[in-house]
Amino acid sequence: MDIKRNILLNPGPATTTDTVKMAQVVPDICPREKEFANLMKDLRKDLVRIAHGDPEKDTAVLFCGSGTINIDICLNSLLPEGKKIMIVNNGAYSSRAVEVCEYYGLPYINLKQDIFTTPDLLEVEKTLEQNPDVALVYTTHHETGTGLLNPIRQIGELAHRFGATFVVDTTSSLGMIPFDLHKDNVDFCMASAQKGLMAMSGLSFIIGDKELIERSKDYPKRSYYCNLYLQYSFFEKTGEMHFTPPVQVVYALRQAIKEYFEEGEENKFARHARVNRAIHEGIEKLGLDYVIDKDKESGLVVSVKYPNLPQWDFNKVHDYCFERGFTIYPGKISTTDTFRLCSLGAIDVNDIEDFFVVFEEALNESRINTPLK
Numbered sequence: 001m002d003i004k005r006n007i008l009l010n011p012g013p014a015t016t017t018d019t020v021k022m023a024q025v026v027p028d029i030c031p032r033e034k035e036f037a038n039l040m041k042d043l044r045k046d047l048v049r050i051a052h053g054d055p056e057k058d059t060a061v062l063f064c065g066s067g068t069i070n071i072d073i074c075l076n077s078l079l080p081e082g083k084k085i086m087i088v089n090n091g092a093y094s095s096r097a098v099e100v101c102e103y104y105g106l107p108y109i110n111l112k113q114d115i116f117t118t119p120d121l122l123e124v125e126k127t128l129e130q131n132p133d134v135a136l137v138y139t140t141h142h143e144t145g146t147g148l149l150n151p152i153r154q155i156g157e158l159a160h161r162f163g164a165t166f167v168v169d170t171t172s173s174l175g176m177i178p179f180d181l182h183k184d185n186v187d188f189c190m191a192s193a194q195k196g197l198m199a200m201s202g203l204s205f206i207i208g209d210k211e212l213i214e215r216s217k218d219y220p221k222r223s224y225y226c227n228l229y230l231q232y233s234f235f236e237k238t239g240e241m242h243f244t245p246p247v248q249v250v251y252a253l254r255q256a257i258k259e260y261f262e263e264g265e266e267n268k269f270a271r272h273a274r275v276n277r278a279i280h281e282g283i284e285k286l287g288l289d290y291v292i293d294k295d296k297e298s299g300l301v302v303s304v305k306y307p308n309l310p311q312w313d314f315n316k317v318h319d320y321c322f323e324r325g326f327t328i329y330p331g332k333i334s335t336t337d338t339f340r341l342c343s344l345g346a347i348d349v350n351d352i353e354d355f356f357v358v359f360e361e362a363l364n365e366s367r368i369n370t371p372l373k
């Protein structure tokens, strides 16, 4: 079968290999069969390995849903009675966590920070000092809306110094840049299959400390479908998800993880880095500007300012590129108009070179002369 190859420069779902796409075409199987439970068992072990967790102490709990389900689950399940959450918030994804707290009526501190740079660690420390009832510190590793990378190791160190559990949204970083659950002082990280692991959307997972999950057994129960302990205990008892898993998506993830280990962590990180460099080179050659300093950027998302020209029309440029197999994506910043070019997925430097040919054509089609500077 010949499947058209699209280059997705949006922040996930990412471009997948054909072998991952085709891995979904399997004989029908009831997910309550032992064969399927064994597959899930290996998958969970591999996910702990990818996060550099401890196979004895840590576990991976899978859920059917997009990445946001993990944010919901961690926040509603891991907060003891009478305690507070502190969200170190410098972007759209940590703001989403604030919204989750709002929806559940959870007590929280929204430690709002400048979205264009890393958080003020002294303020984090001071807030923890003044609020001994904070039991859960939450932040986002890579703020996908801007491309900013947060100093989670330092925030985690502070959280632990004040006796809090540290939960990090690693959805857009895990499997693409270095991350180590323990060295980075993280108790729970999270991601979904369609981002760093280059599989299909619909399957998400939380990786972290078994003991902390067991301890949450008696915490207030705020959701049924989205309770971490309930899903974990079902996995431990039966090896299966509590409710119907996305069967074919699980097969695709299994294939993607096989390819992950075949490519090798170091090689994969190096590939994403060179794709990111090629994006920077292309943008600089065209004379466009960034919003995040390069030394604060994740190396996975480049946020580009809209050219300050009346002819510039994002949708027009987007459509021109889309028709030719390249997807670009708007930014997620309310104060500045940006678009994003991401280096997720099964792509390499030659794809970026091909993209910039088309992108420059699109600009010229809009009567924008290049380079702009």
Ligand SMILES: *Cc1c(COP(=O)(O)O)cnc(C)c1O
Residues within 6 Å of the ligand: 011, 012, 066, 067, 068, 069, 093, 140, 142, 143, 144, 169, 170, 171, 172, 192
């Ligand atoms: C993609 C992403 C999510 C999940 O978004 P969904 O639309 O639910 O898949 C969560 N956090 C971050 C940082 C992300 O990049």
